[in-house]
Amino acid sequence: MKRRKTQEVPLGPLIVGGEHPIWVEAMGRKHPGDWKACLGEIDQAFSRGCEIFRVAVFDEEGIAGLREIRKKRQNLPLVADIHFTMQLAFQAIEVGVDAIRINPGTVPNQLVLERLIEFARDRGVVLRIGANAGSLPHVFRGKERSQALFESIAECVNLAEKKGMKYLILSAKSSSVEETVTVYRKLHENFSYPLHIGLTEAGSGLEGIVKSSVALGILLEEGIGDTLRVSLTSRSPVLEVEVGWEILKALGLRSRGVxxxxxxxxxxxxxxxxxxxxxxxxxxxxxxxxxxxxxxxxxxxxxxxxxxxxxxxxxxxxxxxxxxxxxxxxxxxxxxxxxxxxxxxxxxxxxxxxxxxxx
Ligand code: SF4
Structure with missing residues (x-):
């Protein structure tokens, strides 16, 4: 398979895209306010091969915890996942995260998005525009879902480009393998930004592992994907990291362990x-x-x-x-x-x- 080349985007100590490895991302389960528990989770995930860690931040306690996490793990490629309350995204950038993940369906208005793009751009922080089939903006609801996902991302990308933002990573997830594959193919045909790939709400256990492996396997085999996350219903991020690695190993894209x-x-x-x-x-x-x-x-x-x-x-x-x-x-x-x-x-x-x- 030939990896499709994308633009290079620096994310903390890593470079995402281009010919750099396909990095394995995981998402924390703990509230970042409980930063000690969060650090334990991060260390566990990294011992299994996690390379980018995403934390859901939805209140002031989370920002305070994020500050401690950043102090204690300065080189950790850290992404803050923010919905609805965009003020927290500005605060997370000030705390020193490497990327903000926003969802076009949960950004309250365009004005705040424009300000956030400028704020991130001026500080060299990556913006991951991650649409999700479960939270599409109202204007796109009723359309065929992979098309709606694509259009909601394209709208955000256009805005970011107008603002001169270069550090973008795109993702568009659905719990359907077919929709996910379709929308990522479209994103790849239309943009050269790195893509974070994954199936959302894949489920638990065997069902989730098989669905994720099929969707990610198809995309990776077509050379699509620069970072990945396997979203599994579980109490810890360890299994999703292990499954992500096994998928990459099975396709001969990365090697780790025996x-x-x-x-x-x-x-x-x-x-x-x-x-x-x-x-x-x-x-x-x-x-x-x-x-x-x-x-x-x-x-x-x-x-x-x-x-x-x-x-x-x-x-x-x-x-x-x-x-x-x-x-x-x-x-x-x-x-x-x-x-x-x-x-x-x-x-x-x-x-x-x-x-x-x-x-
Ligand atoms: S290697 Fe031998 S024992 Fe194993 S599956 Fe093949 S035939 Fe059976």
């Missing part, structure tokens, strides 16, 4: 692949920053040796309680299945230590 190729098992299986995978994940948890390694754990001689040979390291179960270990395509040992996971984890450990010495 990629495990394991078979689903069938009646031919020569041992307990499910436990092998679980134990292996536990054994390598301290080395999960082992970037881009592919590990195969396979259940028998049918596809096992082939997959294991292709991986950086692999283990294929075989008869008589044995397991064959592979390293970079070569058989390195035939061991008992009991020893298999320890030996495989040692190969990863040695590789990571070797890389640390050379860097």
């Amino acid at each position: 990629r495990i190729v394991s078979c689903p098992t069938c009646a031919r299986v020569r041992g307990d692949v499910v436990s092998f995978v679980r134990e292996f994940r536990k054994a390598i948890a301290p080395f999960e920053k082992a970037l881009g390694l592919t590990i195969a754990i396979m259940g028998c001689e049918v596809n096992g040796p082939g997959e294991a040979r292709e991986a950086d390291f692999g283990l294929a179960l075989s008869g008589g309680g044995k397991a064959v270990l592979f390293a970079r395509g070569e058989v390195v040992a035939v061991v008992s299945q009991k020893e298999g996971i320890d030996r495989l984890a040692s190969l990863v450990r040695e590789r990571v230590k070797g890389e640390e010495k050379t860097t």
